[in-house]
Amino acid sequence: MNFNTMYKFLSKMSVRVENSVTKEEEFFVLRTVDFYNKILPFSKSSAIFLLIVLISFSGFSQKILTKKEALEITLENNFGIKIANNNLEIAENNTSIYNRNALPTATLTSGADYRRNNQSLTFTDRDTGNDREISGDGIISKTYNVSIGINYTIFDGLGRKYNYKQLKETYNLTALQARETIENTYLQLFTTYFQIARLSENTNNLQEALNISKRRLKRAKYQYDYGQSTKLDFLNAQVDVNNDSITLINAKQLLSNAKRGLNVILGSKEDVNYDVETNVDYNKMMIFSDLKTKTLKNNALLKQNEKNIAISEFNIKVNKANFLPTLGFNASYGFNRTENENLINPFGAKLITSDGLNAGLNLTWNIFDGGATKTRVANSKIALENQQILLEQQKVNIENNLKNTWENYNNQLFVLTAQKQNVVSNQNNFDRTQERFKLGQITSVEFRQAQINLINAKTALNNAKFDAKLIELQLLQLSGDIMNVKF
Numbered sequence: 001m002n003f004n005t006m007y008k009f010l011s012k013m014s015v016r017v018e019n020s021v022t023k024e025e026e027f028f029v030l031r032t033v034d035f036y037n038k039i040l041p042f043s044k045s046s047a048i049f050l051l052i053v054l055i056s057f058s059g060f061s062q063k064i065l066t067k068k069e070a071l072e073i074t075l076e077n078n079f080g081i082k083i084a085n086n087n088l089e090i091a092e093n094n095t096s097i098y099n100r101n102a103l104p105t106a107t108l109t110s111g112a113d114y115r116r117n118n119q120s121l122t123f124t125d126r127d128t129g130n131d132r133e134i135s136g137d138g139i140i141s142k143t144y145n146v147s148i149g150i151n152y153t154i155f156d157g158l159g160r161k162y163n164y165k166q167l168k169e170t171y172n173l174t175a176l177q178a179r180e181t182i183e184n185t186y187l188q189l190f191t192t193y194f195q196i197a198r199l200s201e202n203t204n205n206l207q208e209a210l211n212i213s214k215r216r217l218k219r220a221k222y223q224y225d226y227g228q229s230t231k232l233d234f235l236n237a238q239v240d241v242n243n244d245s246i247t248l249i250n251a252k253q254l255l256s257n258a259k260r261g262l263n264v265i266l267g268s269k270e271d272v273n274y275d276v277e278t279n280v281d282y283n284k285m286m287i288f289s290d291l292k293t294k295t296l297k298n299n300a301l302l303k304q305n306e307k308n309i310a311i312s313e314f315n316i317k318v319n320k321a322n323f324l325p326t327l328g329f330n331a332s333y334g335f336n337r338t339e340n341e342n343l344i345n346p347f348g349a350k351l352i353t354s355d356g357l358n359a360g361l362n363l364t365w366n367i368f369d370g371g372a373t374k375t376r377v378a379n380s381k382i383a384l385e386n387q388q389i390l391l392e393q394q395k396v397n398i399e400n401n402l403k404n405t406w407e408n409y410n411n412q413l414f415v416l417t418a419q420k421q422n423v424v425s426n427q428n429n430f431d432r433t434q435e436r437f438k439l440g441q442i443t444s445v446e447f448r449q450a451q452i453n454l455i456n457a458k459t460a461l462n463n464a465k466f467d468a469k470l471i472e473l474q475l476l477q478l479s480g481d482i483m484n485v486k487f
Contacts, residue, residue, distance in 0.1 A: 065274035067193065067487035070266065074189050077267025081185055084178035091174035100164045104152035113143040119344055136344035147334035154361075157324030158317070166314035173307040180300040183477050185265070190473055192262045194466040197278040199255040205458045206251050210244040212451060216437075217241050220444070233444050240448055280469045282413070283476075283485075288406050291479045295402050298480030302398065305391040312384035319380050322373040325365035332358045402478050409475060412468040419461040426450075426457040 075081060097103060120135035153160070220237040223229040263272055296302065335355040340348060366373075433450035436442045476482040 063274060065276050067190070067277060070189060070193055070262075070276075071186070071487055073266045073268075074185060075182070078185055078265060079267055080181055081178075082267075084181040088171075088174050088178045091171040095164070095167045095171050100167060101153060101156075101160050102164070104150050107149045107151075108147075109149075110146040111144070113141075115141045115143075117141070121345060134344050136342060138342050139344065140341040142339040142341075144337045145334065147332055149330065149332035151328065151330045153326060153328050155325075155327040157321035157326065159321030162314045162317040162321065166311055166318060169307055169310045169314065173304060173311065176300055176304045176307060179483070180304070183300060183480075183482050186482050187470075187473055187477055189262075189265050191470055192258060192265055193276055194280075194469060196255065196258045196262060196274075196276045197280075198462050198466045199251060199258055200276065201278055201462045202459055203248065203251045203255055205455060205462075206244065206248045209451060209455050210241070210248050213237070213241045213244045216444070216447070236444055236448070280465055282468065283472060286472075286475065291406065291475060292399070292402060294479035294481060295398060296395065299398055299478060300480060301394055302391070303480075305387065305394055309384065309387045309391065312380065312387050316377060316380040316384060319373060319376040322366065322369070322376075325363055328362045328364070330360055330362065334358075398478065402475070405471060405474050405478065409468065409471045412464060412471055416461075416464040416468050419457065419464045423454075423457045423461050426454045430454040 093099065117139050118135070118137045119139050120133060122131050122133045124131050217234075217237040217240075220229060220234040224231055224234040259273060260271065262274065263270070333356070336353065338349075338352040340350050340352075343350065430450045430453070433442060433447055437444070437447040473482060473485075476485055
């Protein structure tokens, strides 16, 4: 295969659909690159060829799931958010006029009755005083009736009014609970998202370390084959390659687990293998006094407790309504029809019909119910007091949590700055150590130690970078601002 043919092949591969490359194609490209590195001198043609290879592999990269896209998918598909929205819809239905006894009730009843009897009648003659009996069989009576009734509670001691207000506050409480669910899902999503970013960068660093160890093993083998070093150096290099390989495999396993966890949060039914953004921006304009003010005003838990207090206040009023009388109105219209057949009574009616309208008011006043209402009112007041105490307790706990998180955030930002400098220092140290190792001025043990120090420094930097962002999100959740952040 000549260079032009290879160029055409790689150009076609560069426009392939993402993630569609097979293992065989990838292996072929890598072997081809290695082949051209051996037969071609480093020239303009070689540079062009390597550039084409890099462009080709850009088509093989997986789809990058941005933070914004992850958030949009989660808000649409997350199971917990769906349940929270359904609960909110239930609470809204409960505030409907149909669920607060504000409308009259109407009842329609109807019936039919059929009777077939044998009868005997005894009459006494007024003049003679003699009795005369009349009897008959198969006397039939058919009765039909239909009525419609309306009942309406005009006054119930204002219980209906306060019950409606209580239902409205219950709806507001459910809305705050849904908001808390969404906020927690935000934090859960980005905890997993940044964990994938952290593990991705750590995996890249470990892959780089493994490549260095493999080059060192290759060098140790050549030196051992030509008698320039002992077998001990070669064996140490083998051990280090094995250890780095194991560490890399474990890191890849953790990365795969984290990606599957992300699919669960996204509500994805398929096992999609996303790559994520690894860049992190920090909100350095936050001021503690502003955060504290927003927290006491907007924190989801505090707002929920305030709604619980309002619900408890209305619950007292609903129970007190039982001390007052209830005034009701009722009206009905009915129609009845009776048909008689084979009558033996000469004065009996063959057909009877009746209809009419009835209306009335009824007043009910439970003067004494054995103290049940009084007990409910007293317990409602105690429940209100408990909610007020709980609110004060939550304020203290959340304010303390805010202080700890704020201090932790600032410390983490300092650690992040220090770790950046640490990576620079370790990279310089490793570069110098590597040059000296190639010149035979230091041992493989010293080289390995410099390599480990660099890996540890890069890992610590990744941890600091993403830990600082997660702590920042915790601060925003406490202050009720996490849903206003743009990603």
